[in-house]
Amino acid sequence: MTFNPLEQRGIPLDRQLRNWRELNVDPIDPDHCDPYTRCRIITMNGIEVEAILFSHHLARHTLDPEVKRQLARVRYIEAQQQKVVNWLLPGVSSVLETTIAYEQVAVDLTAWVARMEPDPYLKQAYQFGVLEDFDHLYRYANLYEMIEHRKAEAIVDGLTEVMPGRPTKYHHRDPVDNVRDPYDKDATNPLSKLHALTIMSAEQQTMNFYMNTGPTYMEPIARQLYQEIGLIEEEHVTHYESLVDPGETWWEQLVNHEYNECYLYHSFMEQESDPKVKAIWELHLNMELEHLHAACDLMRRHDGRDPASVLAPELPNVLTFEPNKQYLRELLETQMDLTTLGAGYVREAHERFERMQEQIHGGEEPPSERVMAEHGAMFGREYRVQSEGEHPDPAMREK
Template identity: 55%
Template sequence: MTFNPLQEKGIPIERQFRNWSELNVQPYRKDDVHPYTRCRAILANGIEVEAVLFSHTMARNTLDPDVKRMLALTRRVEAQQQKAVNWLLPGDETTLEVTIGYEQVAVDLTAWVAQNEPDPYLRQVYEFGLLEDFDHLYRYANLLEMLEGKQAQALVDDLTEITPGRPTIFEHRDPRDEIRRPMPGMAAHPQSVLNALTVMSAEQQTMNYYMTIGNRFVEPIARSLYAEIGMIEEQHVSHYESILDPGMTLLHNLVLHEYNECWIYWSLMQDEQDPRIRALYELHLNMELEHLRIAGELMKQVERREPQEVIPGPFVAPLSFQENRAYVRSVLKAQVDLTAQESMFVPVNSLQPDHRYFDYQRAVNNGWVPSEAVIQQAVEVNGTDYRHELLGENPVPGLQRERNGATTTYAEKVKPAQAA
């Protein structure tokens, strides 16, 4: 199954604007929605937010008024697309329920990307981030049960497990150790480019979401947990954006963004079972085909390059949301103790006592850590933490639930004495 967006005709840009009723789309019913329908809507929103933000950044760094006008034209449509896909989420879904959806996106999207990444180093980049988002899902699921009396299983179904990942307390690293090696420009595999743009956009939107809604809670534990995990999401954006090729021109980046959007909507259409939502994705694909054509024309006019020189043409395989339970467990078992040292990933116990990782740990984890406290409070309230383990106990012995209901012992087992 292939699809070449360079050979498909989209909707003329003048016919792409919609009225307010069309933008105020009917949301899905939260009690009936398939978990991956929610995930696809959240991903589409992240892709459109990145499109709008990148277009604004490009406009601020462009002298040519004609290019600015064309960016403004397509950007207005992108902004409408963002409203349409984001408005699929219903107002009766609580902030925490939406958060569980965001973290299910992070887990299963990143797991798919890692398994479909041709570059070994980039695959490691994704697997490293995967374990951290997997732990976030566990922390928020416990908060959901404590504050709302709801179990996250009802939201993720049996598609995604809920159990500790790399504990959030150990994810906090010196910012200088969040920068990865960029992919090799034009020599990068086309799938690597699509993967990087997609995951970076999704993580950026998660960062945006937590920055915006984390202070809407009354409960101190909730406000604190969103602040802590929100800081990790900023780390993740640094982590993923640094693998992009920094040598590309703005127009080259614009073409890649439009190409990626075409791939996303083409992919979402393949699996979406709700005919109304599938039709929305198909409409947006047909709009993006025109945006890609316009970006290609700008590249030809300004840089005297053909878009075929920078994008490969046909899509070979669609991105797909699917269960990755066994795969996530295998990564967790093999890589739970990794941390970052500049662009490399190393076992935390290989760091020297004076490494800046421990300095940063002491600074931010001084006295009290929300991601640990939420589990401790869950145990106090419910007698045990909340988990949804479908394949047996957690594969990491130190992360298995203790028989007396106490919190996990992983922290004490791996924390070097110097970081205490």
């Protein structure tokens, strides 16, 4: 059934404010929940954080006090939504357990978007990034077994494979080689805009999470690994945000944000297995419909354009969390040795890449390699859980 959020009305804005009792949601049970429920929660937290930050930046760039007030009204509701969504995560989970869930999001969300992306250049950007998130999951799984003596499979529940991707030490590139070419806002498929905004928001939240939680660990190797991967997440945000056409006006970006929230809440409502969480997705969708209409009014008034001219006429097929094992194995077979050069990709190391490697590593092994060595010394083996055979890259099998 088609769903056009521009034709739907939700809860009036003046009825969206919730009291403390309504905000006090019960968290999910980490031992019995669907891992993809947790992934949807983490994703929507990142989407809401991006919506709030974007609204703040827009408010700082307008002189119109009425626009500032309108943004503030909606933004406060968005902030309540973010608190409800993020507070669904269980306090009994450790930071490292939540980290592994963040990387499961990065792997299966980015892989699904890559599979569905109609633009070949954008598809390649997602394929490139997901092999790095895949390796981050593997490095954190080693750290998790070292510190908490548990397997990451207890968190990802076999839905996402835990095995090496493109080695993390090779993710450090000259900053200029993290900047991609943007899509053309006037020619690109509206779905591509939603994909770019979704992955950018998710990676931004991962960057924020690592930069704030990394130093809370006492173990030196944990602090160092979070520091290294946190820097790579900054590279990923640069990589993905540069895909968005900077020629989009503030108002066009605003309606894209609100439309994307409608798309994702609708998608997650359609597939959610937890009734309590599903009710939250449905409630927030009905709130976001009004936020979208408010943004559309601002665009008509200040941009002089009809929002329907830049938005999809109906929501695309629901964004779905599902296993992507075979797809990722195919990427491992064909794209493991890629790096970036300018806005494109090459298979050979080049001067800027090698210089960055020398400067950042300083002739020593980075934390992502040391965690493997310490794991091996502790357990006398590598971390390996593969349901379908060994790693496809012989070089990685020898490590």
